[in-house]
Amino acid sequence: MSQNSLRLVWVYPDLLSTYGDQGNALVVERRARQRRLNVSRVDVRSDQQIPTSGDIYLIGGGEDRPQRLAAERLRRDGGLNRAVENGAIVFSVCAGYQILGHEFINDLGQREPGLGLLDVVSTRGEGERCVGDVLGDIDERLGLPPLTGFENHQGVTHLGPTARPFARVRLGKGNGTGDGTEGAWNDTVFGTYMHGPVLARNPQIADLLLKLALDVNALPPVDDRWYEALRNERMAAATQTA
Amino acid sequence: MAGNTEPLPPRAKLAVTAGRAAAAVSRVAGRGSGSVIGGKVSLRLDPDLLARLARHLDVILVSATNGKTTTTRLIAEALRASGPVVSNALGANMPAGITSALAGGSDARYGVIEVDEKYLAGVARDTTPKAIALLNLSRDQLDRAAETRMLAEKWREGLAGSKATVIANADDPLIVWAASSSPNVVWVAAGQEWKDDAWSCPSCGGVLQRPGDDWGCADCGFRRPRPTWALNGDYVLDPQGSAWPIHLQLPGRANKANAATSAAVAATFGVPPQVALERMYAVQAVAGRYDVVTFMDRQLRLLLAKNPAGWLETFSLIDPPPTPVILSVNARGADGTDTSWLWDVDYTRLAGHPIMVIGDRKLDLAVRLEVAGLDFRVCENADEAVRMAPPGRIEVIANYTAFQDLRRRVGN
Numbered sequence: 001m002s003q004n005s006l007r008l009v010w011v012y013p014d015l016l017s018t019y020g021d022q023g024n025a026l027v028v029e030r031r032a033r034q035r036r037l038n039v040s041r042v043d044v045r046s047d048q049q050i051p052t053s054g055d056i057y058l059i060g061g062g063e064d065r066p067q068r069l070a071a072e073r074l075r076r077d078g079g080l081n082r083a084v085e086n087g088a089i090v091f092s093v094c095a096g097y098q099i100l101g102h103e104f105i106n107d108l109g110q111r112e113p114g115l116g117l118l119d120v121v122s123t124r125g126e127g128e129r130c131v132g133d134v135l136g137d138i139d140e141r142l143g144l145p146p147l148t149g150f151e152n153h154q155g156v157t158h159l160g161p162t163a164r165p166f167a168r169v170r171l172g173k174g175n176g177t178g179d180g181t182e183g184a185w186n187d188t189v190f191g192t193y194m195h196g197p198v199l200a201r202n203p204q205i206a207d208l209l210l211k212l213a214l215d216v217n218a219l220p221p222v223d224d225r226w227y228e229a230l231r232n233e234r235m236a237a238a239t240q241t242a
Numbered sequence: 243m244a245g246n247t248e249p250l251p252p253r254a255k256l257a258v259t260a261g262r263a264a265a266a267v268s269r270v271a272g273r274g275s276g277s278v279i280g281g282k283v284s285l286r287l288d289p290d291l292l293a294r295l296a297r298h299l300d301v302i303l304v305s306a307t308n309g310k311t312t313t314t315r316l317i318a319e320a321l322r323a324s325g326p327v328v329s330n331a332l333g334a335n336m337p338a339g340i341t342s343a344l345a346g347g348s349d350a351r352y353g354v355i356e357v358d359e360k361y362l363a364g365v366a367r368d369t370t371p372k373a374i375a376l377l378n379l380s381r382d383q384l385d386r387a388a389e390t391r392m393l394a395e396k397w398r399e400g401l402a403g404s405k406a407t408v409i410a411n412a413d414d415p416l417i418v419w420a421a422s423s424s425p426n427v428v429w430v431a432a433g434q435e436w437k438d439d440a441w442s443c444p445s446c447g448g449v450l451q452r453p454g455d456d457w458g459c460a461d462c463g464f465r466r467p468r469p470t471w472a473l474n475g476d477y478v479l480d481p482q483g484s485a486w487p488i489h490l491q492l493p494g495r496a497n498k499a500n501a502a503t504s505a506a507v508a509a510t511f512g513v514p515p516q517v518a519l520e521r522m523y524a525v526q527a528v529a530g531r532y533d534v535v536t537f538m539d540r541q542l543r544l545l546l547a548k549n550p551a552g553w554l555e556t557f558s559l560i561d562p563p564p565t566p567v568i569l570s571v572n573a574r575g576a577d578g579t580d581t582s583w584l585w586d587v588d589y590t591r592l593a594g595h596p597i598m599v600i601g602d603r604k605l606d607l608a609v610r611l612e613v614a615g616l617d618f619r620v621c622e623n624a625d626e627a628v629r630m631a632p633p634g635r636i637e638v639i640a641n642y643t644a645f646q647d648l649r650r651r652v653g654n
Binding site: 195200 | 614
């Protein structure tokens with residue numbers, strides 16, 4: 001990859017694009033173009049091969065059956081695992097996050113193998129669905145401002161020793177394990193339960209993905225006025241409803 | 243055919259009377275039409291009341307994600323050619339509101355009933371409809387609604403034993419999956435601009451192939467049925483191959499599709515397409531939707547769009563640039579509290595329009611439009627947004643409670 005080009009891959013929009021998570025692709029694309037990068041965005045449908053030469057892969061949330069179909073097709077395809085071996089950055093949300101782990105519970109109530117790209121195992125919670133605004137603090141090693149998002153899931157995700165919690169929630173459920181963790185990450189693979197979409201609510205995470213993909217420490221600033229206004233409003237709203 | 247041959251039993255009469263009293267109290271208290279509370283009181287006193295009221299009517303049910311209120315109105319207008327109609331015209335579409343509406347129409351021959359998607363199977367069981375119109379299914383209020391394909395599955399199970407004639411959209415794979423368990427289906431090629439909830443085969447999960455207007459699954463063979471009615475541009479094609487022009491006052495492709503479906507429904511009750519369509523032309527606005535209101539010397543056209551499929555159809559009917567557009571979005575209970583769906587709407591379609599943004603969630607819209615690369619103004623309220631536009635037509639697009647807020651402000 002050259003310093004001024006970026007290949008963005010949006011994985012399986014036909015199955016995993018139900019909760020507006022397409023917005024994550026739109027935000028990364030927009031912020032990359034604002035930095036004058038040559039961005040090519042590839043939307044890969046589930047009957048197509050996953051390209052292995054992408055720089056950033058985005059995977060969204062979806063309903064239970066599409067999640068199982070996506071896991072089956074991604075395992076058979078193998079391209080995403082090869083891309084990660086090649087150093088690609090992967091950012092996943094909700095159903096996509098579960099797929100990146102070792103296993104999750106599918107729509108038939110069975111344990112479905114994931115891709116093993118994150119050291120996490122997901123089960124289905126017994127209680128009510130987690131629905132609502134979330135406020136949290138992102139792992140300080142990533143140097144990012146507070147996390148805001150919207151969660152809508154019934155998953156419980158347990159982290160293994162090589163996965164670090166992406167954030168700790170102040171308000172909301174996150175991983176649903178009761179320990180306050182939200183999401184998981186290792187050096188290049190990220191998972192979160194946050195919709196919103198999460199990169200529209202947290203543009204600094206989009207910039208982090210760009211910096212990791214470009215292997216740079218800083219990016220030229222862009223006008224974040226509306227993002228900041230939205231963040232302040234949503235963080236205040238989360239605090240009020242809590 | 244139906245008729246008031248069998249009087250209501252005393253318990254049902256009492257339930258109807260008590261419901262009306264409760265509705266009147268609610269109206270006096272300024273809490274709306276009272277139809278929902280009235281229906282709840284009635285159903286509490288007589289749980290079988292809905293079935294009893296329906297027994298006297300030829301019942302037609304209408305359900306969909308989008309267009310059900312308008313289509314209910316169009317079908318009601320068309321059937322009035324053949325007899326008196328009772329209908330939940332204001333969109334109170336759950337069992338209580340439906341019961342209340344039917345209780346108000348003791349002389350009617352037809353009951354034309356809009357039904358909330360989640361209640362369709364139950365209401366179909368209670369009311370033994372003669373016809374059921376199914377228009378489209380797509381994502382809507384995912385923070386509280388069932389998954390879209392699960393909804394289609396429930397419809398399919400609920401309609402499997404129904405004796406009703408199902409009038410269904412052949413262009414929506416989820417509708418076809420839901421309807422094709424029924425023994426008696428009239429397929430209408432009514433179109434569906436939004437395709438993003440039906441890329442997976444509802445039957446086997448395979449990837450649907452969608453060349454042109456056709457669709458089908460290569461894995462299991464589930465495919466678009468051959469329609470007998472069709473919307474073709476500005477015409478309805480009937481099963482005999484005659485083309486009837488559509489001259490609705492209601493704008494847009496989606497309403498032409500609603501008219502085509504309504505004509506097919508009317509035909510099953512012996513009302514010819516020409517007669518049915520002419521009666522539909524009288525409809526100007528439906529519960530305030532599509533109404534043009536003069537406010538601060540501008541003409542505001544009020545358009546309701548509640549979900550990505552609805553916004554897509556709305557973008558295709560607005561006047562071209564430089565007509566200004568006001569967008570208003572809330573996320574209160576009735577809207578769904580998650581605004582993520584804004585990102586499934588392709589706002590680049592608004593390029594060239596001056597855009598003003600209002601509503602509780604104007605900042606979500608602002609970020610959405612910023613990322614779409616559009617110019618826009620964020621305004622505090624409707625007055626400020628209207629003032630930004632020169633005198634003339636303004637297209638105002640709002641989701642559910644934002645639409646109600648606007649109607650209150652602009653006096654519609």
